[in-house]
Amino acid sequence: MADSQLPLWEVFTQPGHGEPHEHAGSVHAADAEQAMQNARDVYARRGEAVSLWVVPSDAIVASAPGDAGPFFDPGNDKAYRHPQFYKVPRGVRVF
């Protein structure tokens, strides 16, 4: 069903300084200022965030479900792609 409301914005919140911004959800808003205010009211009202990003949803390029195979199937048949494949030589300090 078509969305009859204002344009959609994706909201990213940063839970603490130095931490990455994480996707929190989305809001409807007419422009960036209103999106920022709505994001604050919906997702950052109880001290959940120290910083907010809002991004027009249609500015996000998402992978398609059909890409899942070629994009994400792990290359398990190529064991050498995983670090565990390599033995640590004797005498090398393990961190």
Add this chain to the structure above:
Amino acid sequence: MTAPSVAGKREEVIANPLFEYLLRLGDDRLVLGHRMSEWCGHGPILEEDIAMANIALDLVGQGSSLLKLAGETEGAGRDEDALAYFRSEPEFRNAQLLELPKGDFAFTMVRQFLFDAFSVLQWDALATCSFAPLAGIAAKALKEDRYHLRHSSDWMLRMGDGTEESHARAQKALNRLWRFTGELFESDAVDAAVHAQGIVVDLAAIQSRWQQTVGDVVGRATLTVPPAGATSSGGRRGRHTESLGHMLAEMQIVARSHPGAKW
């Protein structure tokens, strides 16, 4: 000419001006907060509904802190709930502006803007007053009200400079509300008495800065500041419009039906 003995200006001795002053501050926020809370579940879109409920909660919270402090100042054993739920209409000290029914969205938001622009200036002055408990409440409330002002200013611009319909509704609300704004800047013996106690709020300076802010936002919203005219006031002395009684009946019924109930 002698002053009429009835309905004239009363020069009564104020027993506890600080208590009176805190009631005025607290009742402004409690009454406006309740009016804003009436939008809960009825907002134009979900996000705005949440925003309005947040603003209402901030205001009721401020009112609660102020009435608690008022009760302690009075020293008669009344807490914030007793003051909010067990006073009748003539005992309320809010400005009439804040008790008017919520009207349409434009009316609510224009009123909120007119009060927010005043409130941030009032808190700014009170944050440095010498009565520490009040200065503390003011510092916290100032942050909240700065956000409220940002929100309501944004709606002023959006409605005024929006569609023909939104512009007309915002202008109509501004015209209707204008005569109630003067009361915010009135001062009397209570203000003078708390001034002597170190609570210094220069209402004339606040009024001139308020006019600047309001003039600027109203202008950018392509709306027109209404001409100066008669002022409606009396709330500070317990004289209210017919709306407050109806509002209090709804606000107080649960507490009065079940006194002392805990939840």
